[in-house]
Amino acid sequence: MPFNAKSGKFNANINTVELGCGDKKIAIGGENVLPFYTFDAPVENAPKVGVEITDGILENEPECVKKYYEGCESIADMAKKAASLEGVDFLCFRLEGGDPNGADKSTEELIGMVKEVAEAVDLPLVIAGCKNAEKDAELLAKAAEVLDGKNAVLLAAKEENYKTVGAAAGLAYKQIVGAESAVDINLAKQLNVLLSQLGVSSTNVVMNVGTAAAGYGFEYVVSTMQRVKAAALSQNDNMLQMPIITPVASEVWGVKEAVASEADMPEWGDAEQRGIDMEVETAAAVLASGSNAVILKHPVSIATISKLVKELV
């Protein structure tokens, strides 16, 4: 007997969210099937791949990434170079230096850089904060303002600062609010509910449901994403139907497997290859679990994951 294939198509969809504007505009989400299940129904929008740069320009880049940006002196140079990499759909600018416990750069300085980036490239933009909720409220609200009309993602609004970030990004300037929660389906949902109560339209929200590097508590990441997709699609839970965007680079380029030098770990071999595979394998795993977009750093990882997505969709 031939195989009797049963369709796993759902009656509900993930929201379609458009990012950016003009020719380079992209859309994520929209599917009514599990990740890459094109045999159940066509996947509306293929997952997208973003490249991350930071306000440190080259300073905070992993050693092996620096060579790709050789000659870049300003954030605008860096943004242009990043945007030209093969497979890049959008650009993420992380305001790492804003952290009061780190470089503690001023909001003015960082927002100046946001403007430079926005002028340098026409790709959709994601502006990521410094992880300090209080400073991010200020930074992201201001970034939403200066990027008026760009349809950018502000990453992220958290439980502690969603009112400020949500009001500026989602209400005043109609940007996309990135809603960040800590690897827990209930927390993800709760934050979406709070944002919607604030008046932010659910089609203006994308979620970062939390992530980790492969091997570092990653099972919770897989389960959270899978459970979110299951609730969104099979139970039509419209407070979990926002597409998921996952910053992979900021997790993987800190773990030992990716950063320890070959001198320190001779048997592990070339450090660059380790960084690439850590990034590639983590990205493939979050995509397989339900992410609609990933943010990466190494050009080879970006090209590889972009190719993987094209082959799968």
Place this chain on the structure above:
Amino acid sequence: MALKGLDIFKLSPKKNCKECGCPTCMAFSMKVAQGAMDISACPHFSPDALATLSAATAPPMKTLKVGTGDAELTLGGETVLERHEKTFVSKTRYAVAVCNCMDEAAIDARLAAVPNVDYERIGERMYVEMIYVNYSAEGKTDYVETVKKAAALGRTLVLGCTDVDTAKAALEVCKDSKPVLNGADASNYEAMNTLAKEAGVVLGVRGADLNELHTTVEKLEALGNKDLILDVGCASVKEAFANAVQIRRSAIKDGDRTFGYPSLVNAAALAKGDIHMQAALASLFTLKYGSIVVMEEMSYAQALPLYGLRQNVFTDPQKPMKVEPGIYPINGGDENSICLTTVDFALTYFVVSGELERSGVPCNLIISDAGGLSVLTSWAAGKFSASTIAKYFAEADIEGKIKCRKLVLPGKVAVLKGELEAKLPGWEIIVGPNEAVQLVKFLKDM
């Protein structure tokens, strides 16, 4: 698949003789359905009824053993599609491929590299468990010789060979180590089945598409073979993924036993020469239903995240991985050695103790009960705070056991410094680096 009481009752003897200890056959059937009693408690079920019942209650996916001795591996036996539903039981196994289409030097070099990756991570040995020996009719090298060389590594073999005579010759030299013979298709399944049965090995089956695969598996089952592995094919990444998912889903969710077998994904063939794409595919198919994933090579770069991912995904979601609270002396640390503190999450302990060992500096790692959570998770949950640390120091009488009064905190909880100084008078509280990997330099510079 769970049977309902009523389904069992329909097959029951309906004598109500009470020999099983239940007042009626109906009551007995309900108990069996709940798992409270075993069907064997009734002596009157007909053999036909028992056969129907055992078929209906058989697990949805076959569990197979391949390899022998230390190299024996368990494949399949899954009952759920996502890990949070229950637990995945048989982890994905990784194979490195050689082919007789390669020249001898290349084969030797690839086989020689296999043992390089071999390490322990949180109590689990991480290494290449299988070797895939591919047969090509245009081979430059003798296939059987290649099989012999591969067998010498002591890993479980997969013979990727659809040529019956060659497969037979290869099995002659390795069948005792219980390899997988991945060679049956619609045209040769009868002969391959005979070979596999004679040699007592598991048979891999492939098909031009899922229909052909399904039909061939049914024919093999009709010949009495249920020791099968399903090759998802290598026409394209998209098709291989579609096949892997549909095979597993139809078995687990739709009860299609014909597809209730472990799978094999040949990433080496799907992304020839592209090692990073193979890394991506290995990760994808670890999550989505590859029982065996074949790669061209396994470098540390590919292995470190992959085995970590697999270890994460195949853990039991119901049991946290914890270590016992206590003082863990490292590098011969004694009462005068510097102290560091962290949480009782097994992963954290493994990572931190590994780095401390690497530093060569004698020290004491003090672990308190933090609910088995990571540093930031337990801190955010209130289970790793100045109070919990100070309380543990008192309970475990750390001050009575250790004379040194220097304590290094994980950098991620630098905020605890002030409060901890207040709670542990006499101690110098030092904020350590954020990542354990920085500990070696940090300790040496101190």
